[in-house]
Amino acid sequence: MSSLQPVRGTHDLLPEAMRRHRKVVDSSREVAALYGFHEMATPIFEFTEVFKRTLGDTSDIVTKEMYTFAMGSGKGSAKDEENATITLRPENTAGVARAFISGGLAQQVPLKVFYAGPMFRHERPQKGRQRQFHQIGVELIGVPQPLADVEVIACGAQILEVLGLKDAVTLELNTLGDPDSRAAYREALVAYFSAHVDALSEDSRERLTRNPLRILDSKDAGDRELVAGAPLFADYLNSESRDFFAEVLQGLDNLGIAYTLNPRLVRGLDYYCHTAFEFTTDRLGAQSAVMAGGRYDGLIKTMGGPQTPGVGWASGVERLAMLLEADIAAPRPIAVVPVGEAAQATALKVAQGLRHAGFVVELGYSGNLKKRLQRANKMNARAALLFGDEELAADSTTLRDLDSGEQELVPLNSLAERLSRLS
């Protein structure tokens, strides 16, 4: 291994990739703001307990994907804190919930937040799956009504639409019911699959004890045959759960948001209930989910806070960025080009003045006129401003339109106005 390679599963965001990344994040932030979500940030690491308690001890994330470190300085401090372990956040809902409790935000419900930032999971990398990746997400905390689910989903749908991905994704929906319904269904499933345990795949036998709902989502052919005859969740939903889901669907219908019901859509994380949804795509191989979330009414109480309902989603920035059609163009600068020593000072001052006027200006650092124009061309400059003896004497600059090749002498006092007329 070369120490000059990035750590496995991490990657640099070079300027071109960063522009795509920024487009995803900036567009999402703007749309989320339209729905009244306020951006906040939590630390990228938390006490390990924060994730263990909320994600469930049996989830894959907790059992094998967390980056956990000893927090102590190694100097044998006796303080409890020094003996604790900390974990790089594998997702951000737990962090927001923790902040909600420790920051006394319970006074401010409904709380609507947007976040964006890096997450860390120790998984085997693939395309669209890194060990450090980035998520955007929203959380709407404190609203028990299904209207909250509708707005959260609508916000996500609008973000995807703004990014031009409406046709690339499908909204899949399911309900996990309230805790009573879920428990009853789980019991029925375990009973059913236990009776057919010999026919189950090895993975699914494991799921039977850890997370039986997951069997419904199995890709194993034999499992699928069994699943076809398995009890249906719909038969175990109590009326409250059924009504709740119906209202969510009604809200989406009302907004004209298309969805597909997927009774096999389940959640890996324990804290979800009622609405579960995923925006999926068929363009990213096995990494089909680009935005996923649901309702988590039990999460905050589980963490030790007051009973507070919540609903939200998270979305993978790299996955969305990969789906963007075209490259994002960098802004086209104006190139300021001094010809000869005498023009240096003037060129620098004009460049600075234009920047204060809001123009993107590049000042070549060295080279003759030809060299500098070559560089201006390479950076896709819209125009070049030439400063030589003639121009200095006339208190003007030669404006060269680099698209048309046409030149004109422009007095400095009307330069900004002239440049603003360039297309």
Added chain:
RNA sequence: GUGGCUGUAGCUCAGUUGGUUAGAGCGCCUGGUUGUGGUCCAGGAGGUCGUGGGUUCAAAUCCCAUCAGCCACCCCA
């Protein structure tokens, strides 16, 4: 974590049954213009053949290990 495929120049890739100084296109640099970019022409630089071992007179080529990427599973954004 499991199984499979791949790794040659900055990028995309050739490289014959193991056989001299490992090639192409694009990109990069210089010149064709001491105040004019792109196109064109001429020339040039750039490679520990992922890394480390092994087999052989000889390894980019065969073998082993390792690292990384990709694909599928697991799981997930």
